[in-house]
Amino acid sequence: MAIQLECGLAMRQTTLHAVGSVTFDPLPLQLGGDFGPITLAYETWGTRNAEADNAILITHALTGNAHAHDVEHPDDPKAAWWNLLIGPGRPIDTTRYFVICSNILGGCYGSTGPSSLDPCTGKPYCMRFPVVTIRDMVRAQRVLLEHLGVNRLALVVGGSIGGQQALEWAVTYPEMVQKVVVVAATAALTAQAVAFSTVQRQAIMADPAWRGGDYELGQGPNTGLAIARMLAMITYQSEEAMELRYARNTNRCTPIPAPTQAADLGKRFDVENYLYYQGTLLVRRFDANSYLYISRAMDLYDVSEGYPSLDDALCRIRSKALFIGIRSDLLFPAAHVRWLAERVRSLGGDASYVELDSPHGHDAFLKEWKQMANALSVLKEL
Amino acid sequence: MAIQLECGLAMRQTTLHAVGSVTFDPLPLQLGGDFGPITLAYETWGTRNAEADNAILITHALTGNAHAHDVEHPDDPKAAWWNLLIGPGRPIDTTRYFVICSNILGGCYGSTGPSSLDPCTGKPYCMRFPVVTIRDMVRAQRVLLEHLGVNRLALVVGGSIGGQQALEWAVTYPEMVQKVVVVAATAALTAQAVAFSTVQRQAIMADPAWRGGDYELGQGPNTGLAIARMLAMITYQSEEAMELRYARNTNRCTPIPAPTQAADLGKRFDVENYLYYQGTLLVRRFDANSYLYISRAMDLYDVSEGYPSLDDALCRIRSKALFIGIRSDLLFPAAHVRWLAERVRSLGGDASYVELDSPHGHDAFLKEWKQMANALSVLKEL
Numbered sequence: 056m057a058i059q060l061e062c063g064l065a066m067r068q069t070t071l072h073a074v075g076s077v078t079f080d081p082l083p084l085q086l087g088g089d090f091g092p093i094t095l096a097y098e099t100w101g102t103r104n105a106e107a108d109n110a111i112l113i114t115h116a117l118t119g120n121a122h123a124h125d126v127e128h129p130d131d132p133k134a135a136w137w138n139l140l141i142g143p144g145r146p147i148d149t150t151r152y153f154v155i156c157s158n159i160l161g162g163c164y165g166s167t168g169p170s171s172l173d174p175c176t177g178k179p180y181c182m183r184f185p186v187v188t189i190r191d192m193v194r195a196q197r198v199l200l201e202h203l204g205v206n207r208l209a210l211v212v213g214g215s216i217g218g219q220q221a222l223e224w225a226v227t228y229p230e231m232v233q234k235v236v237v238v239a240a241t242a243a244l245t246a247q248a249v250a251f252s253t254v255q256r257q258a259i260m261a262d263p264a265w266r267g268g269d270y271e272l273g274q275g276p277n278t279g280l281a282i283a284r285m286l287a288m289i290t291y292q293s294e295e296a297m298e299l300r301y302a303r304n305t306n307r308c309t310p311i312p313a314p315t316q317a318a319d320l321g322k323r324f325d326v327e328n329y330l331y332y333q334g335t336l337l338v339r340r341f342d343a344n345s346y347l348y349i350s351r352a353m354d355l356y357d358v359s360e361g362y363p364s365l366d367d368a369l370c371r372i373r374s375k376a377l378f379i380g381i382r383s384d385l386l387f388p389a390a391h392v393r394w395l396a397e398r399v400r401s402l403g404g405d406a407s408y409v410e411l412d413s414p415h416g417h418d419a420f421l422k423e424w425k426q427m428a429n430a431l432s433v434l435k436e437l
Numbered sequence: 438m439a440i441q442l443e444c445g446l447a448m449r450q451t452t453l454h455a456v457g458s459v460t461f462d463p464l465p466l467q468l469g470g471d472f473g474p475i476t477l478a479y480e481t482w483g484t485r486n487a488e489a490d491n492a493i494l495i496t497h498a499l500t501g502n503a504h505a506h507d508v509e510h511p512d513d514p515k516a517a518w519w520n521l522l523i524g525p526g527r528p529i530d531t532t533r534y535f536v537i538c539s540n541i542l543g544g545c546y547g548s549t550g551p552s553s554l555d556p557c558t559g560k561p562y563c564m565r566f567p568v569v570t571i572r573d574m575v576r577a578q579r580v581l582l583e584h585l586g587v588n589r590l591a592l593v594v595g596g597s598i599g600g601q602q603a604l605e606w607a608v609t610y611p612e613m614v615q616k617v618v619v620v621a622a623t624a625a626l627t628a629q630a631v632a633f634s635t636v637q638r639q640a641i642m643a644d645p646a647w648r649g650g651d652y653e654l655g656q657g658p659n660t661g662l663a664i665a666r667m668l669a670m671i672t673y674q675s676e677e678a679m680e681l682r683y684a685r686n687t688n689r690c691t692p693i694p695a696p697t698q699a700a701d702l703g704k705r706f707d708v709e710n711y712l713y714y715q716g717t718l719l720v721r722r723f724d725a726n727s728y729l730y731i732s733r734a735m736d737l738y739d740v741s742e743g744y745p746s747l748d749d750a751l752c753r754i755r756s757k758a759l760f761i762g763i764r765s766d767l768l769f770p771a772a773h774v775r776w777l778a779e780r781v782r783s784l785g786g787d788a789s790y791v792e793l794d795s796p797h798g799h800d801a802f803l804k805e806w807k808q809m810a811n812a813l814s815v816l817k818e819l
Contacts, residue, residue, distance in 0.1 A: 246679035260697040297628035315642040351702040
């Protein structure tokens with residue numbers, strides 16, 4: 056197996072931080088065929104101990120990346136997506152643990168995805184990229200861990216599609232995972248969540264700039280992707296949160312252009328301005344084809360796939376498991392997360408459930424720092 | 438005032454049915470300026486009595502039309518949108534009442550809307566159509582009623598945007614409305630509902646075939662409109678309903694093309710096929726510009742507009758009022774409908790509230806015939 060390792064190290068504020076990437080030979084994919092070579096970009100914080108039993112794997116959400124923590128701005132919640140939960144003395148304690156986060160297979164932050172060059176053609180894969188699944192992402196992460204000298208995980212933790220990966224880790228590699236925290240994720244998406252996802256992909260593919268996926272970087276389906284993101288942002292929040300933040304206000308000073316540049320009909324509501332803004336932000340930082348593939352992996356995920364039944368899959372879990380639901384989550388209803396925790400427990404698993412009492416919907420796992428820290432503190436007792 | 442009346446009469450199954458349209462001079466619009474001439478297409482069932490006090494006005498939802506009841510197929514729920522609630526001996530009893538339903542201003546079923554010809558240019562208005570409001574729609578309906586010899590309504594009843602119209606009737610013309618039934622509608626849309634609406638409009642306007650609204654009939658933004666409809670259908674249902682109907686099934690025999698014609702990634706879920714089908718259906722029967730204007734009227738509606746406060750608006754209601762909420766409604770949460778009923782009552786109004794215990798979401802008012810009939814039976818006691 057050909058391996059390339061590229062690393063950069065930085066020692067700041069007592070946290071050893073490394074940024075790197077590893078490239079490895081093709082892997083078999085869940086839906087058939089081999090695919091590779093695969094590069095995974097990753098970051099680590101802290102140090103692997105001699106026993107190599109102090110590793111924590113953090114798995115990111117749809118448009119996330121490996122930058123879960125920022126050692127230069129450790130207190131800025133916007134500097135990295137789980138910044139405040141990671142660091143010395145924090146729930147994911149970098150003085151005790153060797154913390155790893157990698158960009159997922161299919162992503163566009165350094166890992167192999169649709170925008171990567173296909174070595175056979177020298178051109179980006181685009182829609183010739185294979186349909187990858189959560190299981191494939193997890194298999195690739197396992198290879199990365201091998202290269203980092205990690206054969207056992209003290210903890211796997213992630214939210215949303217990251218929670219799906221965490222669950223998949225506990226089921227696929229039960230012997231490797233000591234503890235698992237599944238945040239705002241379930242055994243499989245609801246029909247409604249698949250439906251929202253489908254509309255988003257249609258909006259992207261309806262944009263003529265998508266060109267069947269063969270767009271030049273930077274000249275892609277920006278309008279379509281912005282519209283997809285607008286819809287996604289609604290599903291990441293809740294009726295309650297939007298009412299608290301925007302209600303029917305029309306006070307925002309500088310209206311920004313809509314994705315379509317079309318004029319407002321009548322007036323501009325703040326909630327519209329907010330969505331336009333969020334659409335614009337994502338277009339600047341995310342690849343539309345990656346969005347198609349990763350959101351589809353989320354839809355396709357069903358932890359029971361390949362097992363005789365859901366129970367057979369869940370029975371495999373040997374980890375101490377914590378499931379965290381969010382009261383107002385539209386995408387992964389709290390009742391479903393709780394049900395999953397109870398199912399694992401009823402099968403003899405060591406599972407507990409905590410619910411975030413938040414109006415912020417699915418996104419609460421990226422906002423409710425205090426509640427998330429409290430929930431993760433249960434880990435110590437597990 | 439120039440008036441043209443065109444009528445066709447049909448007597449079937451004891452229900453006198455009339456189809457017609459009336460054209461009248463310009464009306465002042467809520468957001469300024471006069472607009473006209475305005476044509477309203479309408480249907481009536483039953484006969485106006487000598488006292489002209491037996492009229493019922495039915496107000497339709499976003500993509501609805503004047504065909505609320507079908508005298509030829511009175512038992513087919515698909516033959517007309519409120520078919521089973523209307524007819525001899527039914528809750529809206531055509532042997533006792535003179536029942537009227539007109540296509541709303543802005544629509545595309547015979548009433549003046551963006552696809553109508555602008556008499557000044559001889560070309561369709563398209564986006565030169567003015568932004569119309571629920572109040573404007575109601576004002577136009579009032580002119581129609583005058584022409585039908587109706588100066589007093591025994592009842593106004595409608596759901597969704599039709600419920601907004603019913604509420605507006607009771608507030609704007611309190612002296613004319615004896616009873617009002619507001620189904621699945623509130624004083625104003627939530628921020629989340631506006632957000633869903635905005636995404637739908639962006640999807641339409643992002644379609645290059647929209648051409649700033651200046652498309653040839655039949656060559657409009659079919660893909661964009663289908664995507665908008667797909668999203669709307671999600672908001673008309675509920676997580677529960679979609680789980681009951683589709684779950685994660687992939688059993689449907691004949692996959693129909695997606696609006697974008699793009700291939701499936703991995704497999705086709707039944708819920709996707711259903712949404713594609715619904716998108717296709719709407720494209721065949723609805724004008725995209727009408728969709729933009731009517732959905733915007735829905736967003737802009739706030740019954741308190743033009744009054745010092747919401748209470749000042751609601752205080753005007755003299756009708757006996759019934760508010761019907763739907764347990765699983767995503768667009769107009771039942772709690773908001775109940776709140777509105779209680780507010781009217783607390784202001785001294787004669788208001789009651791009934792909740793449909795249905796998993797079918799917002800659409801329940803077009804599906805739960807038995808519960809709707811039971812709810813409307815309260816009318817007799819009012």
